[in-house]
Amino acid sequence: MKPLGLRLWVLATCFSVALTACGGSSTRSASGTRPAPTTTSRPSTSIPTSTTVVKTTVPTTTLPSTTVVPSDTAIGVYGNCTNPSVEPAEIVLACADYGALLQGLHWTSWTAAGATAVGTLVYNDCVPDCANGEHHSTPGTTVTLSVPVHGAGGSLVWSQVQENPEPPGYETGPYHGGPQPLPTQPD
Numbered sequence: 001m002k003p004l005g006l007r008l009w010v011l012a013t014c015f016s017v018a019l020t021a022c023g024g025s026s027t028r029s030a031s032g033t034r035p036a037p038t039t040t041s042r043p044s045t046s047i048p049t050s051t052t053v054v055k056t057t058v059p060t061t062t063l064p065s066t067t068v069v070p071s072d073t074a075i076g077v078y079g080n081c082t083n084p085s086v087e088p089a090e091i092v093l094a095c096a097d098y099g100a101l102l103q104g105l106h107w108t109s110w111t112a113a114g115a116t117a118v119g120t121l122v123y124n125d126c127v128p129d130c131a132n133g134e135h136h137s138t139p140g141t142t143v144t145l146s147v148p149v150h151g152a153g154g155s156l157v158w159s160q161v162q163e164n165p166e167p168p169g170y171e172t173g174p175y176h177g178g179p180q181p182l183p184t185q186p187d
Helices: 003-021
Strands: 100-110 115-124 135-150 156-164
Touching (some): 100 135
Antiparallel strands (some): 100 115, 115 135, 135 156
């Protein structure tokens, strides 16, 4: 059978089965008339005449509140190389010549575990030497302060800083891309 003929045969067979199952009959009696239909009594089922609407209320979800961690103002940083402060706008990394500093710092956290800010790293490339080097800026630098220690006078100060991204040469420099020390006493 061709595919179209097979489809028609399947359709006709299904139609015949469906028609027979529904109680229809294509047979006629000897007189040429169809036999009288038979009635089957079914148990009475009540069909509701009105529709009941069920209203479901979905509770609104409350987002968890953001936990605000208070700043730990007991820990400072020698941002200007002479006095410790909390959340300074600038941190000088090379106190001797101001050859590297973090400017325009916007602090996102300052806790006992660490302090984080975003700002601009400005540094001298010292090529051919630091006196004649060119200054470069890296905006969008993330700054992380860590490892609080007791500084001059016993006050707590951050002792390490990590910048990301780091300027060229930092990964091969003396700290191999890791955190570098911060002053822990006045310079």
